[in-house]
Amino acid sequence: MTRYMIGIDIGGTNFRIGAVNQEYEVLKHKIVSSRTFLEMERPVNGLLEAIISFIKEIEGKPCGICMGFPGTVTKDKSTVLSCPNLPVFDGVNISKVINQALDIPVIIEHEVLLLLTNDMYHFSLFDKNCVIAIYLGTGLGNAIYIHGRMIEGANGVSGELGHIPIPGNKTPCPCGNIGCIEPRASGKRLEEICIEKGLPEKAFTKALADGASDPLISDFLDHVACAIATEINILDPNCVIMGGGVMMISNFPYDALLERIYFHTRKPFPAENLKFIRLEPDPLQGVRGAGIYAWRYMNKKKSSLPYD
Numbered sequence: 001m002t003r004y005m006i007g008i009d010i011g012g013t014n015f016r017i018g019a020v021n022q023e024y025e026v027l028k029h030k031i032v033s034s035r036t037f038l039e040m041e042r043p044v045n046g047l048l049e050a051i052i053s054f055i056k057e058i059e060g061k062p063c064g065i066c067m068g069f070p071g072t073v074t075k076d077k078s079t080v081l082s083c084p085n086l087p088v089f090d091g092v093n094i095s096k097v098i099n100q101a102l103d104i105p106v107i108i109e110h111e112v113l114l115l116l117t118n119d120m121y122h123f124s125l126f127d128k129n130c131v132i133a134i135y136l137g138t139g140l141g142n143a144i145y146i147h148g149r150m151i152e153g154a155n156g157v158s159g160e161l162g163h164i165p166i167p168g169n170k171t172p173c174p175c176g177n178i179g180c181i182e183p184r185a186s187g188k189r190l191e192e193i194c195i196e197k198g199l200p201e202k203a204f205t206k207a208l209a210d211g212a213s214d215p216l217i218s219d220f221l222d223h224v225a226c227a228i229a230t231e232i233n234i235l236d237p238n239c240v241i242m243g244g245g246v247m248m249i250s251n252f253p254y255d256a257l258l259e260r261i262y263f264h265t266r267k268p269f270p271a272e273n274l275k276f277i278r279l280e281p282d283p284l285q286g287v288r289g290a291g292i293y294a295w296r297y298m299n300k301k302k303s304s305l306p307y308d
């Protein structure tokens with residue numbers, strides 16, 4: 001009988017659920033509407049039902065379940081702390097509810113750590129000293145790998161790069177603070193630019209058509225670049241993974257962004273030795289990453305490390 005982990009990638013519109021074997025292959029997956037849980041009085045019960053229905057389609061019981069949320073989670077990987085774009089799970093101990101119902105180990109994690117896990121496996125980067133990832137989507141996602149482990153911090157909430165403050169910026173951030181860089185450097189900002197240009201709300205391709213020559217797009221790119229260059233200047237990484245839905249838009253002025261990052265990065269190093277990997281769209285990135293993370297994490301359960 002095949003041993004497998006369940007990997008789940010939770011989004012506001014849909015979530016993906018898949019079975020990942022020990023060779024890190026996605027054996028089976030499906031997309032489920034997030035209405036399944038959004039419309040329920042206890043959203044975690046909707047998640048539970050979706051998991052039970054998926055498991056029925058596969059032979060055998062899963063070895064564990066790992067779920068990625070677009071927000072911060074507690075260091076013990078049980079409870080969502082804050083998901084500004086999906087607040088129904090804030091404060092909910094998801095691991096406990098699902099573990100009690102199914103008697104299977106359950107961990108939840110910030111989705112960016114699962115994406116980075118997938119990408120490090122895909123590009124064989126686990127032997128590198130330091131890898132950082134930028135996932136530019138609705139927000140400015142970030143994950144950091146140093147000296148053989150994901151960095152999680154004292155409270156488990158490291159890598160909140162989108163929430164570095166900019167002096168003089170009065171924009172409120174969905175996190176509750178004022179002046180974070182993310183409202184100026186995210187897909188949300190691109191939506192505003194579309195509206196300022198008189199375009200439909202999500203006409204990103206059109207908004208990006210003029211590239212860095214457009215003052216609004218140039219300002220957006222410079223804010224993204226400032227955030228990334230800040231982290232590069234602190235960590236001097238071996239490589240920077242560049243992903244997220246916005247980075248994958250066909251018109252995205254990627255070269256202009258790299259130029260701005262170089263501009264803001266300390267010379268001669270790390271500036272002269274920057275290595276970037278630009279990701280291609282992969283709808284299973286989050287599911288596979290959750291499965292790999294579950295295999296690696298649960299094999300190291302006695303350790304305090306997320307994994308090494």
Ligand SMILES: [Zn+2]
Nearest residue numbers: 163173175180
């Ligand atoms: Zn913030």
